Amino acid sequence: MxxxxxxxxxxxxxxxxxxxxTIAGFRAALPAAKIYVYDNNSRDRTAEIARQSGATVCTERxxxxxxxxxxMFADVDADIYVMADGDLTYDPxxxxxxVRMLIEEQFDMVVxxxxxxxxxxxxxxxxxxxKLFTGLLARLFGRSFTDIxxxxxxxxxxxVKSFPxxxxxxxxxxxxxxxALELRMPIGELATAYGARPxxxxxxxxxxxxxxxxxxxxxxxxxxxxxxxxxxxxxALLVIAAVILAIPLVLTYLDTGLVPRFPTAILATGMVxxxxxxxxxxxxxxxxxxxxxxxxxxxxxxxxxxxxxxx
Numbered sequence: 287m288x289x290x291x292x293x294x295x296x297x298x299x300x301x302x303x304x305x306x307x308t309i310a311g312f313r314a315a316l317p318a319a320k321i322y323v324y325d326n327n328s329r330d331r332t333a334e335i336a337r338q339s340g341a342t343v344c345t346e347r348x349x350x351x352x353x354x355x356x357x358m359f360a361d362v363d364a365d366i367y368v369m370a371d372g373d374l375t376y377d378p379x380x381x382x383x384x385v386r387m388l389i390e391e392q393f394d395m396v397v398x399x400x401x402x403x404x405x406x407x408x409x410x411x412x413x414x415x416x417k418l419f420t421g422l423l424a425r426l427f428g429r430s431f432t433d434i435x436x437x438x439x440x441x442x443x444x445x446v447k448s449f450p451x452x453x454x455x456x457x458x459x460x461x462x463x464x465x466a467l468e469l470r471m472p473i474g475e476l477a478t479a480y481g482a483r484p485x486x487x488x489x490x491x492x493x494x495x496x497x498x499x500x501x502x503x504x505x506x507x508x509x510x511x512x513x514x515x516x517x518x519x520x521x522a523l524l525v526i527a528a529v530i531l532a533i534p535l536v537l538t539y540l541d542t543g544l545v546p547r548f549p550t551a552i553l554a555t556g557m558v559x560x561x562x563x564x565x566x567x568x569x570x571x572x573x574x575x576x577x578x579x580x581x582x583x584x585x586x587x588x589x590x591x592x593x594x595x596x597x
Contacts, residue, residue: 290365290366290389290592291320291363291364291365291366292316292318292319292320292364292365292366292367292368292385293319293320293321293322293362293363293364293366293367293368294312294316294319294320294321294322294368294369294370294381295322295324295358295362295367295368295369296308296309296312296321296322296323296324296336296341296369296370296371296372297324297326297351297354297355297358297369297371297372298323298324298325298326298328298332298336298371298372299325299326299327299328299332300328300329300330300332301328301330301332301371301372301373302328302330302331302332302335303483303484304372304373304374304483304484305323305332305335305336305339305372306335306336306338306339307374307484308370308371308372308373308374308378309321309323309336309339309340309341310339311374311377311378311379312368312370312378312381313340314378315378315379315380315381315382316368316378316381316382316385319368320342320364321340321341321342322341322342322343322344322358322362323336323341323342323343323344323372324343324344324345324346324354324357324358325343325344325345325346326345326346326349326350326351326353326354327345327346327347327349332372333345336372344357344361348454350454350455351455351456351458352451352452352453352454352455352456352457352458352461353454355369355451355453355458356451359446359447359449359451364443365442365443365592366385366388366389366440366441366442366443366592367440367441367442367443367446368381368384368385368439368440369437369438369439369440369441370398370437370438370439371437371438373483373484374481374483374484375480375481375482375483376398376400376437376438376478376480377398377478377479377480377481380398380438380476380478380479381440383476384396384398384438384440384476384478385440387440387474387476388440388441388442388474388592389592391472391474392472392591393442393471393472393473393474394441394442394444394445394466394471394472394473394586394591395439395440395441395442395445395462395466395471395473395474396439396440396473396474396475396476397431397432397433397436397438397439397473397474397475397476398433398436398438398439398475398476398477398478399432399433399436399475399476399477399478400433400436400438400478400480401477401478401479401480402479402480402481415497416433416434416435419434419435419460419500419501419504420432420433420434422504423460423463423464423504426504426508426512427464427467427468427508427511427512428467429467430463430467431463431473431475432475433475434459434460434463435456435459435460435500436459437459438478439459439462442589442591442592443589443590443592444586444587444588444589444590444591445465445466445471445586447585447588447589448469448582448583448585448586448588448589449462449465450582453503455499456499456500457499457500457502457503460500460503460504460507461503461507464504464507464511465582468511468579468582469579469582469583469586471586510575511575511579513567513568513571513572513574513575514568514569514571514572515568516568517564517565517567517568517571518564518565518568520561520564521560521561521562521564521565521568522561524557524558524560524561524564525557525558525561527557528553528554528555528557528558528561529554531550531553531554531557532550532551532554534550535547535550535551535554
């Protein structure tokens, strides 16, 4: 792997208690890699300690992990990217195996599946939420990952340079997963140890606020990537509601020859018209989506897969 440029990229916010040991761990695991720390407006000594530990330190002023990832992917030039958090929860010793998998299997992304033993490492509510969102993603997009929220990932250059980062916060992992699924990239997974944060380090994840943002992101990505199913589904619901409203009107008309409730008849007719318009809107947007997907695929294919040079 010495012939490949490997970059370890660490998004950080107030991680002075853990960043030095995190950097040391990745330096020991990947001696040839260059380590970048992107500080996201930390109010402590994160940037200073990272710089003293030998990492290249950059600053992203827009608050949110998605903004940091966008900046990292744009700025850093490498063949292979190893992304983890700067809180020492992910095991740096797993990085060489994840890189090896990426190279030998020609994957574009390898996800570290979190395996935790300490209860404080991974809250029970987050475990349940992860399973629910993973199942939802599989149902909506046909397949999924074992751990869609893992922040420990290894990417190929062609993944990074073809990924149009749109997210602002912790929903970035969901967007990465959908990007890989939609372009049908070869992806792998590896079980990795997941530990508790060291004393003095605290989680920045808000269970309900970020959970809602992730759910909203999944819905938005489904609307964008599956417009026929999304708008067609809305149209089908409107038709069903219109039929339910129309059944009493039809029965009354068959018995009496009269239509006494004109507002209901007008409402049912309007709902059917909107349903038809929704279905055709889905067909039109599907054409747009296919064009966008082709452009992303071409951007993806413009970069070669990581290959170890023969000696």
